[in-house]
Amino acid sequence: MSIPNLKTILVADAVTCTGVFAIGLLAAVPVGALFGLPANMVAIGGWICLAAAIAMIAAVLQKLPSPALVRLIVFGNLGWVAASLAVVAAFAAQMTGIGIAVVVAQAIGVLGFAILEVKAVALPRAVTV
Secondary structure (H helix, E strand, C coil), X not given: CCHHHHHHHHHHHHHHHXXXXXXXXXXXXXXXXXXXXXHHHHHHHHHHHHHHHHHHHHHHXXXXXXXXXXXXXXXXXXXXXXXXXXXXXXXXXXXXXXXXXXXXXXXXXXXXXXXXXXXXXXXXXXXXX
């Protein structure tokens, strides 16, 4: 996978994070009700995604994305997946079917981003003289 592909993946990841931020900021109460989750949990998730999106865009803006920063992004994505599954485990009794489906589906999507990003950062880098 090339650096342009890594940057494309990071941009796509940042766009989804920005969308979650917008939902958490603008629609925490209705989304919380739809999912059967507390509105503040939806809002907190949005703020976490804003921080992640900023890191992703910072990596994209680098000529050669920092491997350490990309690994941090991967670590954050894996943490998000674990937290999403923990939310389903902890709140399953009060969550709606659509809430469980959406939280699990987005966790799978974020895991996909993490896998693509870790594969891209593991590539050998060209030596420039």
